[in-house]
Amino acid sequence: MRTYRIKAIWKTLQGEGFFAGRPAVFVRFVGCNLWSGYERDRERDARRTGANCPRWCDTDFRKAGSRAYTAEALIAALQDIGGAIRFCVLTGGEPLLQLDALLVSALKQAGYFVAIETNGTMSLRQACTDPVTGKLIAPDWIVCSPKLPEEQLRLEFFDELKLIVPDYRPEQYARFARRARLHRLGGRPLPLLWLQPEDGPRLEMAKRCAVELALAHPAWRVSVQAHKILGVE
Known part of the structure; x- marks a missing residue:
């Protein structure tokens, strides 16, 4: 039976982007294709992948302390932890290493609006195409935070x-x-393009950089991490 290795499930507020402030239940998948998650591998993986994120990523997506769930068991856990919340965010690590059409379909059938956060290195069609019907069963909302060249x-x-x-x-x-799905507000295109300051020792410099870049590129907006301002996980 197909299972998914999950590091954590928790109820909180979405802190970033278009849905900032919305109650959500998060699911953190184990594993990433850019960094092992171990301190000793930061520089090695940065050189191996060409990504800078191994040098500053602070997320624990390691297998230790994780649990394997079937789709049915994961939905039961979401309902238990999230209660009436039907907005789920699938994150990692890199969720598309494990996410498939079976899980997306099961979540939608259970009434969830399914969002994912991905680094963009994985093909959505390869991960989430139904092997029987050949149909793509895509999440409802996709946030991409790339860490490699386009x-x-x-x-x-x-x-x-x-x-x-x-x-x-x-x-x-x-x-x-240009791969963004088009959304509109008042009949006009609404580009959902964000500049988020890197949290950590470079934060002040990163904030100034984000503001300067937004002023130079008006289609982009500065992202504020509301969950950190509010002190929630």
Whole structure:
């Protein structure tokens, strides 16, 4: 029986992007294709992948302390932890290493609005195409935060694009940004393009950089991590 290795499930507020402030139940998948998650491997994996994120990522997506769930068991856990909340965010690590059409379909059938946060290196169609029908069973909402150059990204489309500055900048992702699904507000296109300051020792410099880049690229907006301001996980 198909199972998914999950590090944590928790109820909180979505802290970033279009749905900032919305109650959500998060699911953190084990594993990432850019960093092992271990301190000793930070520089090795940065050199191996060409990504800067292993040097500053503070997320624990390691297998230790995780649990394997079937789709049915995971939904039961979401209902137990999240209660009436029907907005779930699948994150990692890299969720598309494990996510498939079976789980997305089961979550939707259980009434969940399914969002994912991905680094863009994985193909959505390869991960989430139903092997029986050949139909793509995509999440309802896709947030991409790329960590590699745009020519190495395989994600076919997304709803929000989030760049962590100062390492990642709009001019580096001009072509990739065109893969965004179009959303409108008042009949006008609403680009969901975000510049998020890197948290950590470079935060003050990163905040100044984000503001300067937004002023130079008006289609982009500065992302504020509301969950950290509010003191929630």
